[in-house]
Amino acid sequence: QKEVEQNSGPLSVPEGAIASLNCTYSDRGSQSFFWYRQYSGKSPELIMFIYSNGDKEDGRFTAQLNKASQYVSLLIRDSQPSDSATYLCAVKSIYNQGGKLIFGQGTELSVKP
């Protein structure tokens, strides 16, 4: 079992719809959770982070964390074609000092005009 799992996709949504990206993790010591967006040929760009159970909203993005279910998700409202990218879920464990992040394989999102 991989430490951080994501559906590889592609996830296809029409423009203006809500895109829902999911991530599960196996380490119960995981304490911090990050969503990165990576356009083809580019490096990952941090778009959201969440440390506490519940929802965290930033513009069109909402991160949701449920530590009991070991589940974190990213919702993108009013999806735009420019949101088409691979979304990477990353997790930091309390057992890892410093900045070591464990990444999922990423979910490819395609927003159709």
Add this chain to the structure above:
Amino acid sequence: KAGVTQTPRYLIKTRGQQVTLSCSPISGHRSVSWYQQTPGQGLQFLFEYFSETQRNKGNFPGRFSGRQFSNSRSEMNVSTLELGDSALYLCASKQYGEVYEQYFGPGTRLTVT
């Protein structure tokens, strides 16, 4: 504020050679982590440096090494290159302390022939 910079951006090497990649973190960031990204394995943690000391290490062979200088700039070195070392090498920096958000540089694309 300038972002993370990495040099060179592209590199072509031959099997058996060695290579050194460089990373300059965001001003004020003292932690630098290195990751390898390949289509098959995704983003994998190599190591992290803070205050010129390696604080964390991933599951990579000893051919992969790194160091950090007093100005927080970091280098990673790969000796005796193998075809499988072809990848995007990403550097990420973060602030010191209980701040876990990491910001990636543009990466160095290494091709081993």
